[in-house]
Amino acid sequence: MNTGSVATFEQSLAKVDATSTTVDPEGFTDALEAAIETPAVGAPLPFDDVSLADTSVTVDPSRSALQAAACGVTGSPLGIAELGTVAIESTAGGDELVSLYPERHVAVVHASDIEPDLTAAFGWLSDQFAAGRQSFVMATGPSATGDMGALVQGVHGPSTEHVIIIEDNE
Amino acid sequence: MSEPDHTQSTSTGAGTDHNEIRKNTQLFNEQRYDAVAGVENYEDYRTQAREIKEDAIERLPDLIEQTRRAVEANGGSVYVAEDAADATRHIEGLLAEEDAESVVKSKSMTTEEIHLNDALEAADVDVWETDLGEFVIQVAKEEPSHIVGPSLHISREEITELFEAEFDPDERLDSAEKLTEFAREYLGERIEAADVGITGANFVLAESGSIALVTNEGNARKCASIPDTHIAVGGIEKIIPSIEELHPFGELLSRASTGQDITQYLSILTPPVETPAFDFDGADDPTMSEAGADRDFHLVLIDNGRTAMREDEDLRETLYCIRCGACANSCANFQSVGGHEFGGETYTGGIATGWEAGIEGLDVAGEFNDLCTGCSSCVNACPVKIDIPWINTVVRDRRNHDAEPDYGDVLVDGLVPDEEPSGTPLQKRFFGNFETVAKLGSATAPLSNAIAGTSLARKAMDRFVGVDARRDLPTFERTTLVEWARDRTEQVTNPERRVVLYPDVYTNYVQTERGKAAVRVLEALGCSVTVPSVGGSGRAPLSQGMLATARSKAEAAADTLGEYVEDGYDVVVVEPSDYAMFQREYEKLLDESAYHRLADGSYEIFEFVYGLLENGADAGALPGADGAGVAYHSHCQQRTLGVETYTEAVLADLGYDVVTSDAECCGMAGSFGYKSQYYDVSMDVGADLAAQFDPVADERTVVASGTSCIEQLDSLLRAETRHPIQLLDRN
Numbered sequence: 064m065n066t067g068s069v070a071t072f073e074q075s076l077a078k079v080d081a082t083s084t085t086v087d088p089e090g091f092t093d094a095l096e097a098a099i100e101t102p103a104v105g106a107p108l109p110f111d112d113v114s115l116a117d118t119s120v121t122v123d124p125s126r127s128a129l130q131a132a133a134c135g136v137t138g139s140p141l142g143i144a145e146l147g148t149v150a151i152e153s154t155a156g157g158d159e160l161v162s163l164y165p166e167r168h169v170a171v172v173h174a175s176d177i178e179p180d181l182t183a184a185f186g187w188l189s190d191q192f193a194a195g196r197q198s199f200v201m202a203t204g205p206s207a208t209g210d211m212g213a214l215v216q217g218v219h220g221p222s223t224e225h226v227i228i229i230e231d232n233e
Numbered sequence: 234m235s236e237p238d239h240t241q242s243t244s245t246g247a248g249t250d251h252n253e254i255r256k257n258t259q260l261f262n263e264q265r266y267d268a269v270a271g272v273e274n275y276e277d278y279r280t281q282a283r284e285i286k287e288d289a290i291e292r293l294p295d296l297i298e299q300t301r302r303a304v305e306a307n308g309g310s311v312y313v314a315e316d317a318a319d320a321t322r323h324i325e326g327l328l329a330e331e332d333a334e335s336v337v338k339s340k341s342m343t344t345e346e347i348h349l350n351d352a353l354e355a356a357d358v359d360v361w362e363t364d365l366g367e368f369v370i371q372v373a374k375e376e377p378s379h380i381v382g383p384s385l386h387i388s389r390e391e392i393t394e395l396f397e398a399e400f401d402p403d404e405r406l407d408s409a410e411k412l413t414e415f416a417r418e419y420l421g422e423r424i425e426a427a428d429v430g431i432t433g434a435n436f437v438l439a440e441s442g443s444i445a446l447v448t449n450e451g452n453a454r455k456c457a458s459i460p461d462t463h464i465a466v467g468g469i470e471k472i473i474p475s476i477e478e479l480h481p482f483g484e485l486l487s488r489a490s491t492g493q494d495i496t497q498y499l500s501i502l503t504p505p506v507e508t509p510a511f512d513f514d515g516a517d518d519p520t521m522s523e524a525g526a527d528r529d530f531h532l533v534l535i536d537n538g539r540t541a542m543r544e545d546e547d548l549r550e551t552l553y554c555i556r557c558g559a560c561a562n563s564c565a566n567f568q569s570v571g572g573h574e575f576g577g578e579t580y581t582g583g584i585a586t587g588w589e590a591g592i593e594g595l596d597v598a599g600e601f602n603d604l605c606t607g608c609s610s611c612v613n614a615c616p617v618k619i620d621i622p623w624i625n626t627v628v629r630d631r632r633n634h635d636a637e638p639d640y641g642d643v644l645v646d647g648l649v650p651d652e653e654p655s656g657t658p659l660q661k662r663f664f665g666n667f668e669t670v671a672k673l674g675s676a677t678a679p680l681s682n683a684i685a686g687t688s689l690a691r692k693a694m695d696r697f698v699g700v701d702a703r704r705d706l707p708t709f710e711r712t713t714l715v716e717w718a719r720d721r722t723e724q725v726t727n728p729e730r731r732v733v734l735y736p737d738v739y740t741n742y743v744q745t746e747r748g749k750a751a752v753r754v755l756e757a758l759g760c761s762v763t764v765p766s767v768g769g770s771g772r773a774p775l776s777q778g779m780l781a782t783a784r785s786k787a788e789a790a791a792d793t794l795g796e797y798v799e800d801g802y803d804v805v806v807v808e809p810s811d812y813a814m815f816q817r818e819y820e821k822l823l824d825e826s827a828y829h830r831l832a833d834g835s836y837e838i839f840e841f842v843y844g845l846l847e848n849g850a851d852a853g854a855l856p857g858a859d860g861a862g863v864a865y866h867s868h869c870q871q872r873t874l875g876v877e878t879y880t881e882a883v884l885a886d887l888g889y890d891v892v893t894s895d896a897e898c899c900g901m902a903g904s905f906g907y908k909s910q911y912y913d914v915s916m917d918v919g920a921d922l923a924a925q926f927d928p929v930a931d932e933r934t935v936v937a938s939g940t941s942c943i944e945q946l947d948s949l950l951r952a953e954t955r956h957p958i959q960l961l962d963r964n
Contacts, residue, residue, distance in 0.1 A: 123520045126511040146495050153506040157521040159458050185480035192476045197441050197503035203495050206451035210365035212389020213409035220451025
């Protein structure tokens with residue numbers, strides 16, 4: 064994906080009140096440590112070039128660790144530039160709970176996985192479905208409600224969201 | 234008779250509830266406009282969504298079976314419940330199998346429809362609504378007032394009062410943040426303790442056995458992933474073929490609903506999911522991989538009248554509804570009264586008439602159906618292009634046919650020439666036969682006007698036909714427009730175009746001056762003008778749900794006017810509601826060729842004038858404006874058809890400084906504002922327009938395209954309102 068879509072993605076994230084940092088794989092660990100709040104839990108990242116192994120994030124957390132976590136880290140197989148959306152797959156590694164339970168969600172996405180818009184994202188989804196991967200949440204910004212008389216962020220889901228975009232090495 | 238007593242006026246305007254409803258629905262509506270404006274091919278998505286729903290409903294029995302096979306192959310179960318009792322019985326059975334004592338739910342109108350909470354509570358199951366709006370409603374023991382925002386009629390201050398009384402918290406809950414935090418914690422504990430999570434399903438994908446959930450708060454994600462048993466409840470109409478067909482709805486639903494480009498969470502789940510299932514009540518503390526994902530999933534599809542709706546030619550398109558609430562938000566009457574009045578047992582707003590008629594029956598739909606005036610504001614708002622006004626008209630017609638005749642019918646049957654059965658409410662027959670009233674009133678004017686204006690006559694009209702005594706009655710002209718035109722000599726030789734000016738009932742008998750102005754303006758622009766004797770378009774009976782009468786009027790008018798079109802005439806229409814009949818409703822009332830002949834050959838007056846000027850007619854033949862100020866209110870049906878811009882363009886081209894109204898609706902809506910029981914709603918709706926125009930009425934000429942808009946403005950403003958064509962008339 065070209066740098067234009069990364070810039071668009073960053074702008075869209077800002078519009079939906081999510082923050083972001085863009086790094087190369089070498090800069091990932093530092094960026095992650097800067098982005099998380101502790102205690103942090105995580106689901107295994109579905110990537111070859113970066114992982115949570117040497118970070119302060121607890122992978123495969125216990126129930127009590129999940130409940131106590133201030134932050135959850137997941138890897139997203141898809142970002143949508145125009146909307147500031149990241150995909151969260153329902154996996155045995157617990158992406159759904161990790162991205163949902165703690166107050167802060169940090170998502171990691173590769174620049175090469177950013178699709179321009181919802182049309183392209185649905186093309187991607189159709190491919191995933193055909194390949195048998197059929198449970199995803201398209202998450203856009205922190206959870207929100209207007210039901211209590213004014214817009215409030217942080218309802219049943221996270222109140223803040225940060226996205227780490229990994230620029231691929233040329 | 235199911236007709237509401239018209240001495241009982243519908244309440245509006247006053248109180249927190251109504252302020253909240255107006256504020257919130259108008260905000261949703263504005264945000265919808267903004268969101269839609271940002272999508273270049275929004276109309277294409279609407280077309281695709283419509284086609285997908287048409288196809289899915291057509292193939293519904295097959296899709297249900299395909300869904301069953303897919304869900305079962307995934308390891309889940311599917312049950313198609315015949316009605317509400319069958320559905321709740323089945324769900325109670327599922328809960329009993331799990332020994333479930335507590336259930337958490339995310340927002341689902343379909344579970345409201347089957348009154349699931351009542352049934353489960355009766356079976357000693359604790360039920361908690363986790364969507365905060367639904368939670369507020371649950372605590373308040375009220376019904377949802379809006380499909381999307383169930384508690385949007387309740388202010389923050391009222392929620393504070395409610396929650397502090399109910400939960401007696403240690404700290405005050407006097408802000409939206411504190412309320413939200415309290416609810417998050419309170420419900421969070423209940424979600425962890427729950428044995429079963431119940432969600433709705435915005436869409437069901439037959440091919441993969443998936444469900445899609447569209448939410449903002451994250452509660453549906455929790456309900457579907459934290460308890461190890463997930464029950465999804467949805468109407469059978471929620472099924473679409475596959476993930477491929479979901480895309481246009483992803484583009485449309487949140488934009489139409491709340492004006493968001495996408496909701497916070499679009500969950501597309503194919504349960505049972507692999508997400509680890511923790512036992513939050515357990516003594517041990519396993520990790521995710523130790524906990525595993527031993528999950529159960531049950532899909533409960535609800536028929537509850539939908540199969541019959543599918544077989545009903547007119548109610549069928551109700552099943553295309555994706556529950557976005559745009560028809561409510563775009564409706565001026567809904568903005569004024571809210572969903573407790575403009576709604577039935579479960580559903581609210583314009584589309585509720587179709588849902589409630591199909592699910593509950595005509596009597597329930599009939600309790601609120603008259604609040605739809607047929608203004609058509611919702612038509613372009615609906616993301617799946619449902620003709621909501623038509624559904625309301627059809628249901629009104631069926632109610633008329635359902636009603637028992639009474640003594641009044643014996644009198645009226647002999648007096649009016651309509652095609653309606655005895656039992657049709659007198660008020661509807663009076664307004665539906667306005668053409669007869671107008672004909673008689675004109676023939677006997679000015680005596681008829683003098684008598685009708687007496688207080689005794691007004692009291693009688695209020696009592697017997699429900700014409701509110703606070704309204705000014707139309708003043709009938711002794712000389713009709715047709716008679717005036719017949720006695721004129723030909724003004725234009727070698728005309729550029731030959732025009733038939735359609736003498737709609739109001740222009741012919743009441744507001745003849747605007748008709749005369751239209752004739753002179755067209756002549757000034759080089760057209761010859763004929764005003765033939767043609768009857769009403771059928772708009773008046775249609776709006777009263779008198780379909781047979783409307784159809785026979787439509788056939789007669791289209792016959793006469795269609796012949797002129799074939800002879801090379803252009804049909805020009807002054808009254809927007811009649812022009813809209815030719816363009817929209819005639820498609821339903823007439824055969825295809827008769828409809829197209831007239832629809833293609835007819836023009837709204839300013840659309841036509843604009844066309845003449847664009848094609849070389851001399852604007853100098855019309856009086857210049859020299860920067861004079863005009864305040865213009867267009868007509869709802871003009872806006873639906875997108876022709877209001879011609880009036881603005883022509884007036885601007887002639888040098889007027891045009892201000893257009895921000896308020897979309899004047900509140901009169903044909904006969905609606907005349908009816909005693911709706912006078913207050915009508916004036917309440919009109920308040921926004923009055924607030925904008927009254928302050929400028931001294932320095933600007935107020936003009937409006939619709940007859941009823943003009944009458945409403947006359948009662949709202951100090952200054953008099955005219956039709957804009959009168960500004961172009963040198964006389």
